[in-house]
Structure formats: structure tokens, C-alpha cells
Amino acid sequence: MRDLLSDESFLRRRHLLAFSGGPDSVYLLERLAALYQEDLPRHVELAYVDYHDSPFVEEEERIVLHYQRRYGLSLHRKDVRYVEEKGNFEDWARQERYRFFAEICSRLFLDDVLTAHHQDDAIETYLLQKERNNLPRRYGLAEESRIFGVLVVRPLLFVTKEAIYRFLKERSLPFYEDCTNHDDHTRRNGLRRPWTTQERERFEREIDFRNGEVDRLSSQFATLSKTIPFSFYDSLTEEGRKRLLFFLLQKEEKLSVEKREAKAREVHEFLKRHENGVLKIEQKNIYRTKNSFFFSYPLTSNEYELDVTGPGVYQTPLFRLEVHRPEEFRLSSFPFVVRNARKGDQVESGLLTKDVSLFLRRQKVPFYYREGYPVFLKEGKILFVPFYSDVRDGKVPLTFLWP
Numbered sequence: 001m002r003d004l005l006s007d008e009s010f011l012r013r014r015h016l017l018a019f020s021g022g023p024d025s026v027y028l029l030e031r032l033a034a035l036y037q038e039d040l041p042r043h044v045e046l047a048y049v050d051y052h053d054s055p056f057v058e059e060e061e062r063i064v065l066h067y068q069r070r071y072g073l074s075l076h077r078k079d080v081r082y083v084e085e086k087g088n089f090e091d092w093a094r095q096e097r098y099r100f101f102a103e104i105c106s107r108l109f110l111d112d113v114l115t116a117h118h119q120d121d122a123i124e125t126y127l128l129q130k131e132r133n134n135l136p137r138r139y140g141l142a143e144e145s146r147i148f149g150v151l152v153v154r155p156l157l158f159v160t161k162e163a164i165y166r167f168l169k170e171r172s173l174p175f176y177e178d179c180t181n182h183d184d185h186t187r188r189n190g191l192r193r194p195w196t197t198q199e200r201e202r203f204e205r206e207i208d209f210r211n212g213e214v215d216r217l218s219s220q221f222a223t224l225s226k227t228i229p230f231s232f233y234d235s236l237t238e239e240g241r242k243r244l245l246f247f248l249l250q251k252e253e254k255l256s257v258e259k260r261e262a263k264a265r266e267v268h269e270f271l272k273r274h275e276n277g278v279l280k281i282e283q284k285n286i287y288r289t290k291n292s293f294f295f296s297y298p299l300t301s302n303e304y305e306l307d308v309t310g311p312g313v314y315q316t317p318l319f320r321l322e323v324h325r326p327e328e329f330r331l332s333s334f335p336f337v338v339r340n341a342r343k344g345d346q347v348e349s350g351l352l353t354k355d356v357s358l359f360l361r362r363q364k365v366p367f368y369y370r371e372g373y374p375v376f377l378k379e380g381k382i383l384f385v386p387f388y389s390d391v392r393d394g395k396v397p398l399t400f401l402w403p
Contacts, residue, residue: 296403
């Protein structure tokens with residue numbers, strides 16, 4: 001990890017520091033104070049959220065106010081109270097504070113939010129991700145990300161927790177220690193321990209490798225066409241397939257993380273069968289054939305009937321028909337009717353297969369086109385049904401608009 005605090009562009013910014021008075025945020029404030037010196041109040045403002053979740057809140061606030069006065073900084077404070085109906089406390093608290101941070105940055109035109117996440121936090125996050133078989137966009141913690149539209153910067157990811165404590169002890173700097181950080185009943189705290197240098201280096205290599213794989217797959221997925229062939233999907237590893245489904249669901253639907261994970265599992269099972277099928281997701285459906293699959297909004301109806309009285313463009317939700325001469329459709333004259341194929345239809349032309357439904361299957365017309373596939377009638381008789389290969393090759397002036 002690079003030292004962002006020495007980056008030239010970082011030095012020019014105005015920051016909002018998420019400040020709790022804990023050892024990590026105190027350490028980061030001290031590093032910023034050494035960096036900006038007399039200019040600190042011009043470059044840094046503090047944001048503090050009181051969740052009223054501890055009997056020791058007064059001690060926490062005392063530390064926060066101590067550093068605010070010490071450096072003459074602007075302090076933005078928010079009081080919130082959790083109720084169980086709002087879901088998981090950690091998720092709720094995170095939403096509350098980042099909305100608060102984003103509002104301050106927007107109102108005061110600050111450049112970013114600084115958080116004091118360090119190397120141990122990144123390793124613990126990675127180990128939790130592995131243990132839970134998560135498929136995150138980023139393993140560990142990213143140096144920069146956007147939350148509620150604001151740039152969030154984590155400049156301490158190269159610093160160990162041990163180094164932070166040593167720094168504070170050497171300078172006798174006061175800080176508030178949250179007792180819940182030592183509660184082994186939480187899974188994160190259960191993973192927390194002093195890592196050796198060799199272990200840290202190994203974790204860093206693992207994190208870098210996994211993130212490289214995620215970036216490679218994401219770049220590959222971004223170049224895919226709308227229709228995904230099973231030849232590509234089946235060539236991926238199990239993790240690669242799940243990542244592709246996460247990528248597609250994020251692209252195609254507006255779903256919460258939890259709902260996206262549940263739908264990804266459902267789609268994963270659905271795609272194990274290589275045959276015609278449709279699965280409803282949310283607003284869209286996923287359509288599966290023997291060779292491929294794709295997402296699309298469903299057609300509201302395949303029923304239509306067009307009176308073609310002369311040259312022109314005729315359109316349904318499924319296709320566009322550009323009519324110049326009736327002979328293009330093996331008809332002698334205008335007018336004629338174009339409607340969707342229906343059960344029991346029989347063609348009156350010289351085709352060997354008179355049953356339209358059987359003809360469409362033998363022509364390998366995709367199942368999702370069959371109910372809306374056009375047939376051409378004159379005086380109530382079906383005289384022409386386009387060969388699907390002719391439509392694909394542009395030999396018939398008919399273009400499918402869906403999906």
C-alpha cells in the first residue's frame with residue numbers, strides 16, 4: 001500500500017475527517033497536523049456521530065472536544081438513536097454516518113472524507129470475506145471508494161494497529177478505547193490478533209492476487225454482448241460464473257446487495273439446464289436457450305395484426321417491417337395482413353411443412369419469438385412465413401427490435 005499522505009494531490013485537498021476520538025482517528029489527526037501544521041484548520045474539519053449506544057459516550061465526547069479545541073477545528077456533530085426496526089446496527093450506523101458525511105461535503109464543498117481504517121482492518125475484512133465466501137468487488141479495503149457520491153479515502157492502510165498504539169504511547173496522547181473492540185463474541189474481534197510480518201506479507205499477496213482476478217474478470221465481462229453463450233459461461237470457474245451473475249444483475253436490475261445475492265443463487269441454478277426457459281427476476285426476465293441466455297424486459301403482448309395497404313414502415317414491439325413491394329414477401333399485390341403466428345395456423349404455400357408451429361421449430365426460430373413470429377395473409381389465407389435464416393441474413397426487410 002502506498003502512503004497517500006505524501007501524495008501531492010492529497011495535500012491540496014480540503015478534508016472531512018471521520019473522528020471518534022478512538023486511537024485510529026487520533027493517530028490520523030496527528031499525522032494530518034504534522035502534515036499541514038498551521039494550515040490544518042483550512043484543510044481539515046471533523047465529523048462526529050454520537051449513536052448513544054454506550055454508557056461511556058461522555059468520555060468519547062470529551063476526547064473529541066479535546067482535539068477539536070487543541071487544533072481549533074470545525075466540528076460537525078450528529079446525534080442518532082438506533083431502534084431494532086431499522087435492521088442490523090452496524091449496517092444502520094454505517095448508512096447514518098456516511099449520509100451525514102456526504103451532506104457536509106456537498107454543503108461545504110469539501111473534497112473527500114478521511115477514515116482511519118488501517119492494515120489490520122483490511123486483513124480482518126479479507127478474512128471475513130473468505131470465511132463467508134463473499135464475492136466482493138474489492139477484497140480487503142480499497143484506498144479510495146465512493147459512498148453516497150462522496151470520495152472516501154483510507155490513507156492508513158499501510159499502517160499496523162501496533163504502530164498506531166506505539167505512536168500514541170510515545171507521545172502520551174489521550175484517546176477513547178471502545179470496550180466492544182475486545183468483545184470476542186463478534187466474529188471480526190475473534191479474528192483479531194497481532195499478525196507476524198510474514199503473515200501480513202502473505203495476506204497482502206493474497207489480497208492483491210484476488211483483486212487482480214476480480215479486475216480481470218470485470219474487464220472481460222464489460223466487453224460481453226447482451227446474449228451470453230453457454231460456451232463462455234461454462235468455461236468460467238464456479239466463482240467466475242457467480243461473479244458474472246453478480247455483474248449482470250447489478251447492470252440489469254436495481255437490487256439491494258442481499259436481494260442480488262439471493263437472485264444470483266436462483267439464476268445459477270436456473271442456468272444449469274441448457275434448454276428453453278424463462279425466469280422472472282424483478283423488472284426483467286432471464287431467457288435461456290440451449291446455447292445462450294440474456295436479460296430483457298418481457299414483451300407485454302405478442303398479439304398484433306397489421307393492415308399493409310402500401311409501401312411504408314410497419315412496426316410492432318417485436319419487429320420493424322420495411323415494405324417496398326409485395327413481391328418481397330412472395331405476394332402478388334397490396335393490401336395484405338401481417339399478424340402473429342397462432343396455434344393451428346396452416347400455410348397455403350408450397351412449403352413441405354404446412355403446420356406453422358412445426359415449421360418454426362424446424363427453422364430453429366428461438367422460442368421467445370415464436371408466439372409473435374409474423375405470418376403474411378391475403379384474403380384470409382397464410383401465403384408466406386419468412387425463413388428465420390433469411391431474416392437473420394437480411395434477405396427479408398424485417399428487423400427484430402426485441403430483446
